[in-house]
Amino acid sequence: MKYQPIDRAPGAFQQAVPPQAIEEMCRRAFGPGTEVLAAVELGGGMYNSTYRLEFADGRQTVLRVAPEPDRQFRSERALMRNEYATVPYLAPVAHLVPRVLAADFTHQVLGRDHLFQTFLDGLPAPQGLPLHPRPAWRGFYAQLGTVAREIHGVRGPWFGTVAGPGHRTWSEAVLAGLTDTAADLADTGTPFDDVEELIALAGRHRAVLDRITEPRLLHGDLWNINLMIAPDSPAPVITGVLDCDRAHWGDPEADWTIFMAARRPGTERDAFWDTWGPLAADPEAAWRRLLYTARHLAAVRLESVRLADPEQAAATVDDLRALLDRLARGVR
Known part of the structure:
Protein backbone atom coordinates (compact mmCIF):
# COMPACT_ATOMS: atom_id res chain seq x y z
CA MET A 1 0.00 0.00 0.00
CA PHE A 119 -15.57 10.42 -1.46
CA LEU A 120 -17.08 13.68 -2.75
CA ASP A 121 -15.74 15.16 -5.97
CA GLY A 122 -15.09 18.87 -6.09
CA LEU A 123 -12.83 21.53 -4.65
CA PRO A 124 -12.81 22.78 -1.07
CA ALA A 125 -14.45 26.20 -1.20
CA PRO A 126 -11.35 28.04 0.14
CA GLN A 127 -9.48 26.76 -2.93
CA GLY A 128 -12.29 27.00 -5.46
CA LEU A 129 -13.79 30.41 -4.68
CA PRO A 130 -10.66 32.39 -5.65
CA LEU A 131 -10.93 30.87 -9.14
CA HIS A 132 -14.08 32.94 -9.68
CA PRO A 133 -14.49 36.73 -9.84
CA ARG A 134 -15.65 38.31 -6.58
CA PRO A 135 -19.10 39.33 -7.90
CA ALA A 136 -19.83 35.62 -8.53
CA TRP A 137 -19.29 34.89 -4.84
CA ARG A 138 -22.70 36.36 -4.06
CA GLY A 139 -24.28 33.33 -5.69
CA PHE A 140 -22.18 31.06 -3.48
CA TYR A 141 -23.32 32.79 -0.29
CA ALA A 142 -26.93 32.78 -1.47
CA GLN A 143 -26.65 28.99 -1.90
CA LEU A 144 -25.12 28.74 1.57
CA GLY A 145 -28.10 30.64 2.97
CA THR A 146 -30.43 28.10 1.38
CA VAL A 147 -28.44 25.15 2.77
CA ALA A 148 -28.39 26.67 6.26
CA ARG A 149 -32.14 27.40 6.12
CA GLU A 150 -32.87 23.79 5.15
CA ILE A 151 -30.78 22.48 8.05
CA HIS A 152 -32.28 24.93 10.53
CA GLY A 153 -35.75 23.82 9.49
CA VAL A 154 -35.27 20.41 11.15
CA ARG A 155 -36.87 20.19 14.61
CA GLY A 156 -35.29 18.23 17.43
CA PRO A 157 -36.27 16.45 20.67
CA TRP A 158 -34.13 18.47 23.11
CA PHE A 159 -31.51 21.19 23.41
CA GLY A 160 -27.82 20.28 23.19
CA THR A 161 -25.77 17.88 21.11
CA VAL A 162 -27.64 15.57 18.76
CA ALA A 163 -26.18 12.45 20.37
CA GLY A 164 -27.04 13.78 23.83
CA PRO A 165 -27.17 14.21 26.67
CA GLY A 166 -30.09 16.51 26.00
CA HIS A 167 -31.29 19.47 28.03
CA ARG A 168 -34.83 20.51 28.79
CA THR A 169 -34.23 24.22 28.11
CA TRP A 170 -31.98 26.27 25.85
CA SER A 171 -30.42 28.07 28.83
CA GLU A 172 -29.39 24.74 30.34
CA ALA A 173 -27.68 23.73 27.10
CA VAL A 174 -25.87 27.08 26.71
CA LEU A 175 -24.69 27.08 30.32
CA ALA A 176 -23.51 23.46 30.11
CA GLY A 177 -21.47 24.19 27.00
CA LEU A 178 -19.88 27.32 28.47
CA THR A 179 -19.08 25.52 31.70
CA ASP A 180 -17.27 22.76 29.80
CA THR A 181 -15.32 25.35 27.79
CA ALA A 182 -14.26 27.18 30.94
CA ALA A 183 -13.13 23.91 32.54
CA ASP A 184 -11.15 22.98 29.43
CA LEU A 185 -9.43 26.38 29.43
CA ALA A 186 -8.62 25.95 33.11
CA ASP A 187 -7.13 22.51 32.47
CA THR A 188 -4.77 23.99 29.86
CA GLY A 189 -3.70 26.89 32.04
CA THR A 190 -5.38 29.42 29.76
CA PRO A 191 -7.12 32.49 31.25
CA PHE A 192 -10.85 31.91 31.61
CA ASP A 193 -12.09 34.52 34.08
CA ASP A 194 -14.00 36.31 31.33
CA VAL A 195 -15.71 33.04 30.36
CA GLU A 196 -16.82 32.64 33.98
CA GLU A 197 -18.28 36.16 33.77
CA LEU A 198 -20.09 35.12 30.63
CA ILE A 199 -21.55 32.10 32.45
CA ALA A 200 -22.78 34.34 35.25
CA LEU A 201 -24.42 36.75 32.78
CA ALA A 202 -26.10 33.91 30.93
CA GLY A 203 -27.37 32.53 34.22
CA ARG A 204 -28.86 35.87 35.23
CA HIS A 205 -30.65 36.15 31.89
CA ARG A 206 -31.95 32.61 31.62
CA ALA A 207 -35.42 33.91 30.80
CA VAL A 208 -34.11 35.67 27.69
CA LEU A 209 -32.46 32.47 26.47
CA ASP A 210 -35.55 30.43 27.28
CA ARG A 211 -37.67 32.46 24.91
CA ILE A 212 -36.26 29.87 22.49
CA THR A 213 -38.61 26.96 23.04
CA GLU A 214 -38.29 24.91 19.84
CA PRO A 215 -34.96 23.13 19.28
CA ARG A 216 -33.74 23.36 15.68
CA LEU A 217 -30.79 21.62 14.05
CA LEU A 218 -27.54 23.60 13.96
CA HIS A 219 -24.65 22.27 11.86
CA GLY A 220 -22.14 23.83 14.24
CA ASP A 221 -19.33 24.40 11.71
CA LEU A 222 -20.99 25.27 8.41
CA TRP A 223 -18.74 27.66 6.53
CA ASN A 224 -16.38 27.74 3.55
CA ILE A 225 -13.83 25.34 4.99
CA ASN A 226 -16.47 22.61 5.21
CA LEU A 227 -18.03 23.16 1.79
CA MET A 228 -17.14 21.67 -1.59
CA ILE A 229 -17.83 23.39 -4.91
CA ALA A 230 -17.96 22.13 -8.49
CA PRO A 231 -14.48 22.23 -10.08
CA ASP A 232 -15.44 23.14 -13.65
CA SER A 233 -18.52 25.31 -13.26
CA PRO A 234 -18.59 28.87 -14.67
CA ALA A 235 -19.94 30.01 -11.27
CA PRO A 236 -19.34 28.57 -7.80
CA VAL A 237 -21.85 25.79 -7.10
CA ILE A 238 -21.95 24.05 -3.71
CA THR A 239 -21.66 20.28 -4.17
CA GLY A 240 -20.76 19.06 -0.69
CA VAL A 241 -21.35 19.75 3.02
CA LEU A 242 -18.80 18.21 5.38
CA ASP A 243 -18.01 17.74 9.09
CA CYS A 244 -21.25 17.99 11.05
CA ASP A 245 -19.59 16.62 14.19
CA ARG A 246 -20.43 19.76 16.20
CA ALA A 247 -24.14 19.62 15.34
CA HIS A 248 -26.60 20.40 18.12
CA TRP A 249 -30.19 21.40 18.78
CA GLY A 250 -30.81 25.03 19.61
CA ASP A 251 -31.50 28.53 18.33
CA PRO A 252 -30.58 28.85 14.62
CA GLU A 253 -29.18 32.33 15.28
CA ALA A 254 -26.58 30.67 17.53
CA ASP A 255 -25.08 28.66 14.66
CA TRP A 256 -21.48 29.31 13.59
CA THR A 257 -22.82 30.05 10.11
CA ILE A 258 -24.77 33.07 11.35
CA PHE A 259 -21.74 34.38 13.23
CA MET A 260 -19.56 34.14 10.12
CA ALA A 261 -22.14 35.52 7.68
CA ALA A 262 -22.59 38.63 9.84
CA ARG A 263 -18.89 39.38 10.26
CA ARG A 264 -18.33 41.40 7.07
CA PRO A 265 -21.42 43.44 6.24
CA GLY A 266 -21.33 45.26 2.94
CA THR A 267 -19.57 42.40 1.14
CA GLU A 268 -20.72 39.48 -1.00
CA ARG A 269 -21.63 37.68 2.24
CA ASP A 270 -24.76 39.83 2.41
CA ALA A 271 -26.32 37.52 -0.20
CA PHE A 272 -26.61 34.91 2.56
CA TRP A 273 -29.50 36.87 4.12
CA ASP A 274 -31.37 37.00 0.79
CA THR A 275 -32.08 33.27 1.10
CA TRP A 276 -31.72 32.48 4.81
CA GLY A 277 -33.93 35.38 5.79
CA PRO A 278 -33.58 38.35 8.15
CA LEU A 279 -32.37 38.10 11.72
CA ALA A 280 -34.87 38.70 14.49
CA ALA A 281 -35.06 42.42 15.24
CA ASP A 282 -36.33 42.54 18.84
CA PRO A 283 -34.00 43.62 21.70
CA GLU A 284 -33.94 40.19 23.34
CA ALA A 285 -32.81 38.52 20.10
CA ALA A 286 -30.07 41.15 19.73
CA TRP A 287 -28.89 40.40 23.29
CA ARG A 288 -28.86 36.67 22.59
CA ARG A 289 -26.75 37.22 19.47
CA LEU A 290 -24.18 39.12 21.53
CA LEU A 291 -24.06 36.17 23.91
CA TYR A 292 -23.69 33.73 21.02
CA THR A 293 -20.81 35.78 19.61
CA ALA A 294 -19.10 35.71 22.99
CA ARG A 295 -19.64 31.96 23.19
CA HIS A 296 -18.01 31.53 19.77
CA LEU A 297 -15.02 33.61 20.87
CA ALA A 298 -14.56 31.39 23.93
CA ALA A 299 -14.61 28.33 21.67
CA VAL A 300 -12.10 29.96 19.30
CA ARG A 301 -9.77 30.57 22.25
CA LEU A 302 -9.94 26.92 23.26
CA GLU A 303 -9.34 25.75 19.68
CA SER A 304 -6.36 28.12 19.48
CA VAL A 305 -4.87 26.37 22.49
CA ARG A 306 -5.33 22.99 20.81
CA LEU A 307 -3.71 24.32 17.63
CA ALA A 308 -0.83 25.93 19.58
CA ASP A 309 -1.75 29.40 18.30
CA PRO A 310 -1.26 31.75 21.27
CA GLU A 311 -1.67 34.89 19.15
CA GLN A 312 -5.18 33.92 18.09
CA ALA A 313 -6.05 32.96 21.67
CA ALA A 314 -4.84 36.35 22.93
CA ALA A 315 -6.82 38.16 20.23
CA THR A 316 -10.09 36.93 21.77
CA VAL A 317 -9.47 38.68 25.09
CA ASP A 318 -10.27 42.29 24.13
CA ASP A 319 -13.17 41.28 21.91
CA LEU A 320 -14.75 39.16 24.61
CA ARG A 321 -14.28 41.91 27.20
CA ALA A 322 -16.08 44.40 24.96
CA LEU A 323 -18.97 41.98 24.52
CA LEU A 324 -19.21 41.37 28.26
CA ASP A 325 -19.56 45.10 28.84
CA ARG A 326 -22.42 45.28 26.35
CA LEU A 327 -24.11 42.15 27.72
CA ALA A 328 -23.92 43.48 31.26
CA ARG A 329 -26.13 46.43 30.29
CA GLY A 330 -28.90 43.94 29.72
CA VAL A 331 -31.64 43.92 27.10
CA ARG A 332 -32.27 47.35 25.55
Missing part, protein backbone atom coordinates in the same frame (compact mmCIF):
# COMPACT_ATOMS: atom_id res chain seq x y z
CA LYS A 2 1.22 3.47 -0.89
CA TYR A 3 1.12 5.39 2.39
CA GLN A 4 1.35 9.19 2.35
CA PRO A 5 0.88 10.87 5.74
CA ILE A 6 1.25 14.59 6.41
CA ASP A 7 4.55 15.41 8.08
CA ARG A 8 3.74 16.88 11.49
CA ALA A 9 5.72 17.68 14.62
CA PRO A 10 5.82 14.82 17.16
CA GLY A 11 3.63 16.70 19.64
CA ALA A 12 1.01 17.86 17.12
CA PHE A 13 -2.61 17.32 18.06
CA GLN A 14 -3.43 15.30 14.95
CA GLN A 15 -1.63 11.97 14.99
CA ALA A 16 -1.03 9.81 11.92
CA VAL A 17 -2.70 6.41 11.68
CA PRO A 18 -0.21 3.57 11.06
CA PRO A 19 -0.59 1.88 7.65
CA GLN A 20 -1.14 -1.53 9.23
CA ALA A 21 -4.06 -0.12 11.23
CA ILE A 22 -5.60 1.40 8.08
CA GLU A 23 -5.46 -1.94 6.30
CA GLU A 24 -7.03 -3.74 9.26
CA MET A 25 -9.78 -1.11 9.53
CA CYS A 26 -10.59 -1.65 5.85
CA ARG A 27 -10.69 -5.43 6.17
CA ARG A 28 -13.09 -5.18 9.11
CA ALA A 29 -15.35 -2.75 7.27
CA PHE A 30 -15.33 -4.22 3.74
CA GLY A 31 -14.23 -7.84 4.08
CA PRO A 32 -11.03 -9.86 4.57
CA GLY A 33 -10.09 -9.73 0.88
CA THR A 34 -10.07 -5.92 0.71
CA GLU A 35 -6.88 -4.61 -0.89
CA VAL A 36 -5.90 -0.99 -0.28
CA LEU A 37 -3.63 0.48 -2.94
CA ALA A 38 -3.10 3.94 -1.41
CA ALA A 39 -3.83 5.94 1.72
CA VAL A 40 -3.20 9.67 1.32
CA GLU A 41 -3.75 11.93 4.32
CA LEU A 42 -5.82 15.01 3.54
CA GLY A 43 -5.13 18.45 5.00
CA GLY A 44 -7.68 21.14 5.72
CA GLY A 45 -9.35 19.58 8.74
CA MET A 46 -7.94 20.38 12.17
CA TYR A 47 -9.46 17.70 14.39
CA ASN A 48 -9.79 14.22 12.91
CA SER A 49 -7.11 12.48 10.85
CA THR A 50 -8.53 12.03 7.34
CA TYR A 51 -7.33 9.81 4.49
CA ARG A 52 -8.38 9.31 0.90
CA LEU A 53 -8.22 5.57 0.22
CA GLU A 54 -7.91 3.87 -3.15
CA PHE A 55 -8.88 0.20 -3.42
CA ALA A 56 -7.79 -2.40 -5.94
CA ASP A 57 -11.32 -2.55 -7.39
CA GLY A 58 -11.17 1.14 -8.32
CA ARG A 59 -13.23 2.54 -5.44
CA GLN A 60 -12.23 5.67 -3.55
CA THR A 61 -13.30 6.14 0.07
CA VAL A 62 -12.59 8.57 2.88
CA LEU A 63 -11.41 7.28 6.27
CA ARG A 64 -11.74 9.63 9.23
CA VAL A 65 -10.12 8.75 12.54
CA ALA A 66 -10.90 10.65 15.75
CA PRO A 67 -8.26 11.70 18.28
CA GLU A 68 -7.54 9.37 21.17
CA PRO A 69 -10.14 9.89 23.93
CA ASP A 70 -7.62 11.25 26.43
CA ARG A 71 -6.59 13.96 23.94
CA GLN A 72 -10.15 15.28 23.58
CA PHE A 73 -11.43 18.29 25.49
CA ARG A 74 -14.60 17.65 27.49
CA SER A 75 -16.40 20.18 25.27
CA GLU A 76 -15.30 18.23 22.17
CA ARG A 77 -15.72 14.72 23.49
CA ALA A 78 -16.99 12.01 21.10
CA LEU A 79 -17.56 14.42 18.21
CA MET A 80 -17.43 11.60 15.68
CA ARG A 81 -20.22 9.76 17.48
CA ASN A 82 -22.22 12.98 17.44
CA GLU A 83 -21.71 13.25 13.67
CA TYR A 84 -22.84 9.64 13.22
CA ALA A 85 -26.02 10.44 15.15
CA THR A 86 -26.60 13.64 13.15
CA VAL A 87 -26.48 12.30 9.58
CA PRO A 88 -30.13 11.08 9.47
CA TYR A 89 -31.32 14.54 10.47
CA LEU A 90 -29.53 16.12 7.50
CA ALA A 91 -32.10 14.57 5.16
CA PRO A 92 -33.09 17.93 3.58
CA VAL A 93 -29.51 18.29 2.26
CA ALA A 94 -28.66 14.59 2.03
CA HIS A 95 -27.61 14.95 -1.61
CA LEU A 96 -24.74 17.17 -0.42
CA VAL A 97 -23.60 15.07 2.54
CA PRO A 98 -21.16 12.14 2.25
CA ARG A 99 -22.76 8.79 3.08
CA VAL A 100 -21.40 6.81 6.00
CA LEU A 101 -20.29 3.41 4.67
CA ALA A 102 -19.12 1.90 7.96
CA ALA A 103 -18.28 3.01 11.48
CA ASP A 104 -16.28 1.35 14.25
CA PHE A 105 -16.38 2.66 17.82
CA THR A 106 -15.05 -0.54 19.44
CA HIS A 107 -11.42 0.72 19.72
CA GLN A 108 -10.24 -2.80 18.97
CA VAL A 109 -7.88 -1.77 16.16
CA LEU A 110 -6.33 1.49 17.32
CA GLY A 111 -8.14 2.81 20.39
CA ARG A 112 -9.79 5.59 18.35
CA ASP A 113 -13.25 5.98 16.82
CA HIS A 114 -13.25 5.85 13.02
CA LEU A 115 -15.65 5.81 10.12
CA PHE A 116 -15.65 5.48 6.35
CA GLN A 117 -17.52 7.87 4.06
CA THR A 118 -18.10 8.24 0.35
